[in-house]
Amino acid sequence: MHRQSVSRPLSALAVSLAALLNHPAPFAHAADVKEKAAVCAGCHGDNGISQTENIPSLAGQPDQFLQWQLVFFRAGSRKNEQMQPIAEEITNEDIRSLGAYFSQLTPPKGPEDGDPDLSKKGKEAAAGRRCASCHTDSYAGTKAVARLAGQREEYLVKALRDYKAGLRVGGGVAAMADIAYSLSEEEITALAHYLAHLQ
Numbered sequence: 001m002h003r004q005s006v007s008r009p010l011s012a013l014a015v016s017l018a019a020l021l022n023h024p025a026p027f028a029h030a031a032d033v034k035e036k037a038a039v040c041a042g043c044h045g046d047n048g049i050s051q052t053e054n055i056p057s058l059a060g061q062p063d064q065f066l067q068w069q070l071v072f073f074r075a076g077s078r079k080n081e082q083m084q085p086i087a088e089e090i091t092n093e094d095i096r097s098l099g100a101y102f103s104q105l106t107p108p109k110g111p112e113d114g115d116p117d118l119s120k121k122g123k124e125a126a127a128g129r130r131c132a133s134c135h136t137d138s139y140a141g142t143k144a145v146a147r148l149a150g151q152r153e154e155y156l157v158k159a160l161r162d163y164k165a166g167l168r169v170g171g172g173v174a175a176m177a178d179i180a181y182s183l184s185e186e187e188i189t190a191l192a193h194y195l196a197h198l199q
Contacts, residue, residue, distance in 0.1 A: 033097045036090075040098070043082060049108045056155045060107025064144045066099040077169050107140070108150040110197035122194025125187045129179050139198055153196035160188045 037048075040058065045051045048059030058066065072078035073087035074095075090098075113119050126132065126139075134145050141147035148156065162168040163180035183191070 033101045036094060036098060037101050039086065040102075048102045048105045050152055050155075053152070054155050054158055055152070056159075057108045057151060058102040059105035060140070060150075061102060061147050062141045062143055062145065063099040063103035065141060065146050066102055067095050068144050070095045070098065072169065107147060109199050110150045113193075113197040115193060118190050119194040119197055121186075122190035122192070125183075125191050126194060129183075129191075131179075131191075134175065139195055148195040149198035151196055153192050156192035156195055157188055160192065164188075 040048070043050070043052060043055050044058050045055075048057055048061075050057045069078065070087055070090065073080065073083045074090065076084065131148075132139065135148050136142050136145075139147065139149040159168065160180050160183060163176045164183060166177060168176075180188075
């Protein structure tokens with residue numbers, strides 16, 4: 001079985017991202033941003049901390065990463081039945097404001113680790129795959145690279161499986177697809193467990 005090619009023409013997306021990221025977020029009234037973010041809370045939880053299976057927490061994610069994902073959803077290159085109709089309605093100003101808003105919220109802390117042996121295996125897998133070289137030593141993410149620490153465990157499993165299967169596109173997809181493709185199911189489970197329980 002050969003890994004699907006993940007190189008796709010993204011020139012239109014690149015132009016959209018450049019336009020967004022080269023202009024600082026305009027000053028938006030805090031109440032307006034909170035009102036827009038309240039729509040997100042229905043799935044992603046109050047204060048951006050998800051309580052719903054397979055829905056990621058947004059709190060503390062890097063601003064640029066959040067903006068990229070919203071652009072990918074809006075363009076339809078990243079697909080999700082719930083996100084698509086919402087993303088299609090948001091403006092560039094909304095994307096900048098929401099990215100800034102969620103990035104400033106306190107990120108979730110991992111729950112108490114009930115399986116330290118599995119976490120040890122996950123830590124070894126993360127070191128072996130050099131995950132920290134992009135996601136930082138604390139796995140807090142940076143710029144357009146996602147925060148992994150404290151993220152929902154089952155969501156991390158899903159994301160890694162999607163990368164492995166070539167189903168997820170967007171920023172960093174080539175690197176992530178190459179890494180995920182070689183992961184065993186046991187390694188995916190261990191990695192997700194380790195990262196989800198980081199404080």
